[in-house]
Amino acid sequence: MLKIYVCEDNKEQRTHLKKVIENIVLMEDYDMELECVSENPHTILDKVKEADNVGIYFLDIDLNSDMTGLVLAQEIRKYDPRGFIIFVTTHSEMSYMTFMFKLEALDFILKDEQEELDKRVYDCILKANQRFASANNKVQANYSIKVGDKVYTVDYDEILFFETSPNVHKIILHCKTRQMEFLGKIKEIEKELDDRFYRCHRAFLVNKDNIKEVDLQNNVIYMVNGDECLMSYRQARGLKGFFKKTI
Template structure:
């Protein structure tokens, strides 16, 4: 599902944006949802940190009357959600150049002057970002997101050889072609990644597309980079 977020400290203006978003989702029957609307930038950041696999469209007021302005908020979101679309809504047209200073790569910068134009621009942003979301969703490359420190990183499914439980509690080792990455998670959480992956053992989830061959006698699989993963009896049935 495509998610939309709003951070605006003016209650009446926030309600207006909410109405525009919800009406457009309903009229166009989009597989989308207004996930969070708030005046608190910290609440939005916490949500993005806690939901690393969610991405979408962010409508952000530049001049938030808090300890964090909209540009700072957008920069933090960009660090956490590298594929998210960011739209600024503000009365301060003179601040538009600051989006380049902050290196945010904003999708649009909408001025709060004409309500009719504001509604149209909001709808246009939803339409364009939703179409891009569908293209990415239906594209050949699927993307896995994982968190290292305070950063959300991505890797193509096809580049993942297998996942392995780490000796460090609650950590996973992701094996790539020529490197390994360790991050917090559990093997169980990785079972539902998609049909490309199979949990073949209590400690391993393998990318079936990157298996070199299956050694049934010794109950193991040899991956295309020649690394070996153990296979349980139940796991062997799944691989067959």
């Protein structure tokens, strides 16, 4: 999932930009979420530090703060090197600064014409979505599921385990920050994934890269975020490297 951030000190422009982005995401049915809209660059940066998703950032340059949009973008790059940064400003003369700061901005949009601004925002979101999907597909590091009418693409790194749902013919996908239920069968999913995923139980398929340790005594797998996954005794041999140390 791509998270979207907006930092704009003008309330009217901030409200308009928020509405435009929400409409685009809804209309295109993208796997995106408007994470934070604020006039305060420090608020945006705090959110970015907490996140582990790639972001799309719409930043004004002059924020009437101790931090400019350019400096904010520099800080964002430290935590999200793959993020998509778009500057939205009235200061056309500042465009060259984005190159001096080596920010690799996706676009530099002027606020002068609202219709053109809305079109450019749409183009940026479309381009970011395409590039994000393309980058993930190159390394085959994602899994796509359909929930209702919407398709979600989830990085393998985000997946903890798949679990058979109490609801007939459904699977629960456990990720580091969310859960989703979809139609499927564990046996079929197992065939689609690479060898980092292991069938640890008839009802569970675990991502070995996200295992913290295995409690052999209680047949429980502890994941990196504290979640627990069941394991059958017979399948334990495939997870020997994760066995909990006992005194």
